[in-house]
Amino acid sequence: MDQGAGAGAGPQRARGRLGAPSSGTRAPGTPWARFSAWLECVCVVTFDLELGQALELVYPSDFQLTDKEKSSICYLSFPDSHSGCLGDTQFSFRIRQCGGQRRPGHAGEKRSDSGAPTSLQREPAHYFGYVYFRQVKDSSVKRGYFQKALLGLVAPEFFDKLAPCLEAVCNEIDQWPVPAPGQTLSLPVMGVVLQVHIPSRADAPEPGPPEQSSHETLLPAPVVLPSVHELDLFRCFRSVLAHVQLLWELMLLGEPLLVLAPSPAVSSEMVLALTSCLRPLKFCCDYRPYFTIHDSEFKEFTTRTQAPPNVVLGVTNPFFIKTLQHWPHILRVGEPKMSGDLPKQVKLKKPSRLKTLDTKPGLYTAYTAHLHRDKTLLRRLLKGLQKKRPSDVQTAVLRRHLLELTQSFIIPLVRPARGGGAGSGCDPDSLPSCPQEHYMASLMPLQKGIVPWKTPPQIRPFRQDDFLRSLERTGPQLTCVLKGDWLGLYRRFFKSPHFDGWYRQRHREMTQKLEALHLEAICEANIEIWMKDKSEVEVVDLILKLRERLVRAQGHQLPVKEATLKRARLYIDTAIGSLPKDLQAVLCPP
Secondary structure (H helix, E strand, O other): OEEOOOOOOOHHHOOOOOOOOOOOOOOOOOOOHHHHHHOOOEEEEEEEOOOEEEEEEEEOOOOOOOHHHHHHHHHHOOOOOOOOOOEEEEEEEEEEOOOOOOOOOOHHHHHHHHHOOHHHOOOOOEEEEEEEEEEEEOOOOOOOEEEEEOOOOOHHHHHHHOHHHHHHHHHHHOOOOOOOOOOEEEEEEOOEEEEEEOOOOOOOOOOOOOOOOHHHHHOOOEEEOOOOOOOOHHHHHOOOHHHHHHHHHHHHOOOOEEEEOOOHHHHHHHHHHHHOOOOOOOOOOEEEOOOOOOOOOHHHHHOOOOOOOOEEEEEOOOHHHHHOOOOOEEEEOOOOOEEOOEEOOOEEEOHHHOOOOOOOOEEEEOOOOOEOOOHHHHHHHHHHHHOOOOHHHHHHHHHHHHHHHHHHHHHHHHOOOOOOEOOOOOOOOOHHHOOOOOHHHHHOOEHHHOOOOOOOOOOOOOOHHHHHHOHHHHOHHHOOOOOEOHHHHHHHHOOOHHHHHHHHHHHHHHHHHHHHHHHHHHHHOOHHHHHOOOOHHHHHHHHHHHHHHHHHHHOOOOOOOHHHHHHHHHHHHHHHHOOOHHHHHHHOOO
16 A cells, blocks of 8 residues: 555655655655655555454554554555455545654755645645555455555565565665656666656646656666646546536535545545646645545544535445435546447436435535536537547646636736735746735735834735725636626635635745845845944844744745845854853854
8 A cells, every 4th residue: 555645655646746745754864764755654454354454564664653544544445345346446545644743844855845836735634545456366265355455556566576575666765866846857666767757836737748868768768657646637527527617616615525436446536636626726625535434534524513524525335425415515426438429427416316325426416606617618528529539638628727717716816916015026836826916915015114123014914805896807707708606706715725725825925025025134234233232132132033034044934045044144143243252152052
C-alpha cells in the first residue's frame, strides 16, 4: 500500500502534489531523509483468516503509526466485500492523522511548499494512501483467494520477490533528489527511469509534458508518469457530463456529497476528479476518495444529530444510502453504459426518490443550479466522442472549461486596486493569487503610509456588500458567456469553507507583504541617525524584531530580496555594536 504521506507517496505522484502532507519529513542528513521527501512509508497489508486484515510490514520500520491509523490503513487497503474485485485493482484513500503533525518540516520542505501551487501544497493533518490490491484464486487458502495490497509501481515485482524487492526499491528512492517546484527530474528505479515534473506556481495552468534533459540519453528510456491529481477527467465524468456545472457549483459551495460507486477505483477517481474541479482554487473541505463502515470517523460522518459535514465521501457499500439518506446530495454511478455511440448519462432526481439498496444510478439532489448549463460544451464533447477524439484531448477541453469557469468567478475578486495599494509584483500561480490586482489589494494600506520606525498600518476588513455592489461593472459577465444568478452564487460562496480558506490565505500573503515592505523601509533608512536619541531598550527591541523578520524571511515566509536580508544583518550588527559590552554578550552569545 502506498500512502501520499503516511504509508507511501510513491512515483505515481509525478506532476502532482509534493508528497502531501509533510508531517513525517526527516531532518536533512538523517536516515531516510530523501525517502521521506517523496513518501512516508510503504505498508504491506494481508488478510488473515483468524485476525482479518493485518499490517504485515511497514518500511522503513522506524516509521510510527498509531493503532487507529494502522486499523484504518488495513481496512482501506481492501475493497469492500460488495465490490468483487478479482485481479489487480488500484485506488486511493485519505485519512486524518490521529496524532497531528509528527515532526516540524525543515527549511527545504518549506521552500518546496512555498513554490508549489496553492491547490497542491502539503496537508499537515492527513495521510494519502495509494493502494495496489491483488486478489487471485488460491486453492490452498480456505476462502479461495490470496490478497495483498501494495504500492502500484513495485507491486508486480514484490509479489514475486517479496521483502528484499521492497527494501531495494526504498533504498533507490532514498537516493533521489528532493523534489523542487519547477524542476523535471529523472528518477531511476527498478531498471527504468521515471520522468516527473514537480508543479510550480510559475507553471501555466495546464503544463505540457516535461522536456527531456540532455543527460537522459545515457539512461534507460524514461517513463513519463501521470499524476494522481491529473486524472483522465473525461473518463471520470463521462456519465455525468450533463451535470458537470451543477457538480462544480456543489464543489465551489462546499456542499456535502456522497458518491456511491461500484468499486474503490471508480469511487476514488470520481472524488479526486470532483475536488480538482476548482483549480486553481484550493479545495478546503474534507474529502475521502474511499471510505468504509470500519473507518474511525464513521459515526462522525453518519450522525443525524447535526447537519452533514462539508465532505465529499466516496463509498462502495450500498448500506451508506440508507445511513445517509438525510444528506442533501447523493451521486450514484454504476458501471459505464453506452446509449448507441454515446455514454449513458445519469439522471437528475429528487432526494425523495431515494430508495434503499436498489437505488438506480443518478444525481439525487434538490439543489437548483445558479448558472445555466453550457449546452455548447456538452455538444462539443459528445461530438468529439462520436469522432473518436482521444480521451486526453477531451479531458483538455473539459479541464479548460472548468478552469475558465473558476477564473471567471474569481475575476471580480481580482479587479485592479484603487489608490496604489502596497502590493507589488504578481504571483503567477493563478489570478486569485495576484497581490497586485486582486480585490483585496484595495484593502491594503498605501505604500507611503509604511514608515521605518512605526508599526505598519492595518489591512482594512473585507466587506461583502461593497464587493457585491461592484459586480455590475466588474462581474464574471466580462469574461464568461454563461447567464444565471451569479449574485446568489457569490452570496452562498461567502458562507462556504472555500471562501474562508481563500480569504485566510490571501490575508496571510498580504500581511507577509506588509512585513516585507516594512523591513525594506527600515533597511533603506539611516539606522545610525535613528539610534542617536534612542534608549537601550528601544535599540534591543529593534534588534529582536529585525532578527525575527530575518528568520521568517530566510524560511521563505516573507517575500524579501537577498540584498535586503544582507542589509538587515548589517543593521543588526551595527545596533548591537552600539550597546554596552554586557548587553552585547547577551545578544551575541558565543
